[in-house]
Amino acid sequence: QVQLVESGGGLVEAGGSLNLSCKASGNPFSINVIGWYRQTPGKQRELVASITNRGILNYADSVKGRFTISRDKLKNLTFLQMNNLTPEDTAVYYCNAVVGMGMVDTWGQGTQVTVSS
Numbered sequence: 680q681v682q683l684v685e686s687g688g689g690l691v692e693a694g695g696s697l698n699l700s701c702k703a704s705g706n707p708f709s710i711n712v713i714g715w716y717r718q719t720p721g722k723q724r725e726l727v728a729s730i731t732n733r734g735i736l737n738y739a740d741s742v743k744g745r746f747t748i749s750r751d752k753l754k755n756l757t758f759l760q761m762n763n764l765t766p767e768d769t770a771v772y773y774c775n776a777v778v779g780m781g782m783v784d785t786w787g788q789g790t791q792v793t794v795s796s
Contacts (some may be wrong), residue, residue, distance in 0.1 A: 680701070680705045680709070680778070681703045681704070681705045681706055681707060681709065681710060681776050681778050681785045682705045682785070683701055683702070683703055683774045683775075683776060683785055683786065683787035684702045684704075684774075684787055684788070685687075685699060685700065685701050685702075685733045685773065685774045685787045685788065685789060685790040686699070686700050687699040687714065687749075687790060688771075688790030688791045688792045688793075689791075689792070689793070690793045690794075690795065691764055691792075691793070691794055691795070691796055692794070692795050692796075693764060693765055693766060693795065693796055694763060695764050695766065696760070696761060696762045696763075696764065697702055697761045697764065697792060697795070698757065698759070698760050698761070698779060699715065699759040699761065699772055699778050699792075700756055700757070700758055700773075701713070701715070701756065701757040701758075701759075701774035701787060702755060702756055703755040703756075703757070703759060703776065704750050704755065705777075707752075707755045708733060708738075709778050709779045710737055710771070710776045710777070710778055711731065711732055711740055711776075711777045711778065711779070711782065712729055712730070712731050712732070712776070712777040713729065713750065713757050713763065713774070713775065713776045714726060714728055714729025714730065714737070714748065714773060714774075714775050715724075715727040715728050715729070715757075715759045715772055715773065715775070716771055716772070716773045716774075716791075717746065717770035717771065717772045717773070717784060718771050718773065718792075719769065719770045719771075719795060720759060720787075720789055722778040724773070725744070726739055727739050727742055727746065727759065727771070727772070728742065728746055728747075728748035729748065730748050730757070734750060738753060741787045742761075742768075745761065745762050745763045745764075746759060746762070747759070747760040748760075753756075755776065757759055759772070761792070764792075766794045766795065766796055767794075768792060768794050769780065769793050769794050770792060771789040771790065771791050771792070772789060772790050772791075773786055773787055773788075773789045774787040775787075776789070782792070
């Protein structure tokens with residue numbers, strides 16, 4: 680019983696930055712893992728970054744050193760700070776949560792990130 684809403688996407692030039700936000704509601708205390716995925720038309724959705732409820736981090740190799748995932752549990756927010764963006768980062772970015780003992784996947788609607796050359 681978790682709902683996720685993403686925001687913060689937009690159009691930026693290569694080398695620029697964006698900070699995505701994921702707002703969780705419903706029963707956010709049941710989240711075991713929360714993270715960000717991205718998807719481009721014609722490609723599979725891929726994991727970008729995740730963080731467990733205990734703070735363990737995981738990043739895709741392609742974003743290590745450029746992206747940072749963090750949580751503000753009091754505000755039920757999860758952020759993805761994206762720096763030094765490249766056109767290859769262009770995608771719809773989705774917030775994902777693994778919820779409860781059943782490990783139910785919950786997805787937001789996505790936010791578009793477009794990086795121009």
